[in-house]
Amino acid sequence: MMERKLIPGTLVVATLVAVGMSAAEPADPGPLLMNHAMESLSGEAASLMDFEGEVLVVNFWASWCAPCLRELPILDRWNENWRQAGARVVAVSIDQKAANARTFVAKQGLSLTVLIDGPDGLARQLDLPAVPTTYVIDRNGRVVLRIEGSGEKDLEKMRTMVESLLGDVGRGPGA
Amino acid sequence: MMRITNRTGRGALLACVLAACGALAGCATVKPYEKEHLADHLMTNPMEEMAAMHELKWLEAREGSTGGVGGTGGGCACK
Numbered sequence: 001m002m003e004r005k006l007i008p009g010t011l012v013v014a015t016l017v018a019v020g021m022s023a024a025e026p027a028d029p030g031p032l033l034m035n036h037a038m039e040s041l042s043g044e045a046a047s048l049m050d051f052e053g054e055v056l057v058v059n060f061w062a063s064w065c066a067p068c069l070r071e072l073p074i075l076d077r078w079n080e081n082w083r084q085a086g087a088r089v090v091a092v093s094i095d096q097k098a099a100n101a102r103t104f105v106a107k108q109g110l111s112l113t114v115l116i117d118g119p120d121g122l123a124r125q126l127d128l129p130a131v132p133t134t135y136v137i138d139r140n141g142r143v144v145l146r147i148e149g150s151g152e153k154d155l156e157k158m159r160t161m162v163e164s165l166l167g168d169v170g171r172g173p174g175a
Numbered sequence: 176m177m178r179i180t181n182r183t184g185r186g187a188l189l190a191c192v193l194a195a196c197g198a199l200a201g202c203a204t205v206k207p208y209e210k211e212h213l214a215d216h217l218m219t220n221p222m223e224e225m226a227a228m229h230e231l232k233w234l235e236a237r238e239g240s241t242g243g244v245g246g247t248g249g250g251c252a253c254k
Contacts, residue, residue, distance in 0.1 A: 060208070062208075062211065062214075064210075064211050064214040064215065065214065094208050095211070096211050119208045119209060119211065123208035124206075124208065127206065128206070128207055128208050129207065130207050131207045131208055131210070
């Protein structure tokens with residue numbers, strides 16, 4: 001009789017442990033994104049804190065992800081348009097081999113900021129729901145938008161959000 | 176006799192727990208950011224490509240339309 005009660009209990013506990021062990025995205029991933037140590041394309045230490053005070057579009061991509069490769073040239077063009085206004089696109093590569101990311105960037109002649117992080121860095125800590133995933137971070141380091149995938153409507157939503165954040169210049173934090 | 180039953184029960188419970196642990200451990204989901212190796216060209220099934228080639232061959236033979244989809248030949252299906 002005792003065993004009969006124990007079996008479902010054991011199964012419930014084991015399930016809870018398994019679920020609890022899986023990675024979960026923090027409520028506000030802003031500080032994690034901003035402070036995480038990564039590498040630049042040239043191998044120097046870098047983090048998003050280097051761009052503190054700018055509106056950031058942080059795009060997680062990989063050279064093996066076809067939609068990412070279609071999206072990056074678009075983001076590169078937008079980055080050029082936004083740079084003067086104080087916004088920047090940072091493409092974070094989650095490739096296992098950084099050389100693949102470097103080759104793609106060189107081949108495409110991309111001018112946006114590319115950082116190397118690998119699949120076990122922020123991607124795992126944030127438990128990215130899709131590749132590509134893009135975060136829009138305001139000037140105060142808060143995540144204001146997360147986009148999964150690279151659909152046209154999503155990209156448009158991202159562009160609108162960035163331009164509205166750029167329009168908020170001078171209103172101060174929390175505006 | 177009672178003691179034997181208890182031992183059997185405990186053994187069954189232990190087996191259940193081990194089976195549950197094993198089953199849970201086996202339910203590993205591949206996360207989107209872990210699919211680098213799955214996205215590799217080597218992971219594509221070459222048999223699908225061969226099957227498509229064979230299908231085209233018999234289709235062209237049946238329809239007498241060799242070259243109709245962009246290949247070369249005289250329509251005799253003897254390429």
